[in-house]
Amino acid sequence: MPKGQDLATRDRLIRAASKLFLQRSYTAVGVNEICAAADAAKGSFYHFFPTKSDLAIAVIDWHADAMWVLHDKHEAAARGAAGRLRAVTEVVAEVQGKLHRSFGRMVGCPLGNLGVELATTDDPAGAHVAGVLAQWEQRIARHCHDLAEAGLLRRGVDPDELATQILATMQGMILLAKVGAGRPEPVAEAMRRVIDGAVATRRAA
């Protein structure tokens, strides 16, 4: 594990890259530019990240770690399985709200952006971001299954399909808001409508 000054440099490189990737794209940003933005020497970059893909993987993990922390926080504050499922809408509202304030516009989902850009390439960061998105879907699906077991999903609602639909609504709404220069609020609202349409208002008989 890197320590002290090393940790600070590695962290600066990750934060600078994350910002530049969100402002443009992974492919559009070069190592020189990342080093300049992070105030780091190029030798230092390659010390931490043998390839640009390694940096992308670190950026993905950095976003994912922050997201799991937010999930833990909002799930811990939630009541019942429905509340824990709805926590995902609060995570997204918090992340997208913060990004919108920070960049002054919608810049997309850090994970979704990299997924779209890299999924068809042989860059190992593509498989890595796919793994994190699959983990996210599984985390949502666990709550959907809890609801199904408690008889709290409407008749005909499949818990795995519901989890996919929640994640797809999130990614699609973020994409449209990014492309259409929209706002973060409708993203969580649309996700809440999907959840409201699937969760029974009272315990099914």
Add this chain to the structure above:
Amino acid sequence: MPKGQDLATRDRLIRAASKLFLQRSYTAVGVNEICAAADAAKGSFYHFFPTKSDLAIAVIDWHADAMWVLHDKHEAAARGAAGRLRAVTEVVAEVQGKLHRSFGRMVGCPLGNLGVELATTDDPAGAHVAGVLAQWEQRIARHCHDLAEAGLLRRGVDPDELATQILATMQGMILLAKVGAGRPEPVAEAMRRVIDGAVATRRAA
């Protein structure tokens, strides 16, 4: 308007670029590579497209034109406002099925991909693809408004929000299927579930 051999060269450049953008990304593909794939001289490229953005705009229009033709076809074959709304699911099933067969994998929505990649940049193709996606949303919204006027939407369903939700579900499902190496069928299925959840099964009183 270009004619004869000129038209053939321009068309080859657009088709080659469209394929390369879907295989990797707009930024990752250079003009030289597009010319080689289209068997066109570089001078010829710049004759038709003064900048790479101009080519991207032509690629966007080429995809959009094909999509409007499919919409016309499926809407003409549909019965009633609900059928015309559901036509969008058939358009997406046809386009994504064709792309999946052609590339042997999910490559994303040609418009959504470019939107995600270019929305935060100052490339004019970003604003162009945003305009086409907005047109698409308006086309879907027209059918939602027809349903609302006929009393065929469930209570509380807003026609504009429904249109956004249908387009977001499409884009999000395509994104997840691309990233997760999935299949095209679940995309239209998820869109149908959104529509089924919003359209009243019989005329509301």
